[in-house]
Amino acid sequence: MxxxxxxxxxxxxIVLNSLREQICDHFEDYQCEVAESAQEAWEVIDELFDEGVNVLVIVSDWLMPGxxxxxxxxxxxxxxxxxxxxILTGQADEEAIKRAKEEANLYSCLRKPWHVEDLIKTIHSGLNSR
Structure with a gap:
């Protein structure tokens, strides 16, 4: 792993499938995990953390149930x-983006529908900023 x-x-x-395919195509040395909710994402993060594996990047939708x-x-x-x-979204309000920038150190906000080049460039840039 x-x-x-x-x-x-x-x-x-369908969005998760597209993201996984695009990320796997461009980041061969990385594992791409997916989750359909924040709760499921926490389960993935905790499980990986328990295995000694760190999540380096999270690409999250804004409007999700829960x-x-x-x-x-x-x-x-x-x-x-x-x-x-x-954040990758088609519906986030500006206050939510501002809050994420201030309180979560949001690296970037991409709008749906996204261009694969923008997604890949954003992830590369984020990883290089670590």
Missing amino acids: SEKVILCVDDEE MKGDEFLVEVHKKFPKIIKV
């Missing part, structure tokens, strides 16, 4: 401040 993980969180399976992406990323930042956090 790769020691380097990129986690994608979105409540739409917990919105900005709230999730703020909570992640409290426990894992070094994770690079990216």
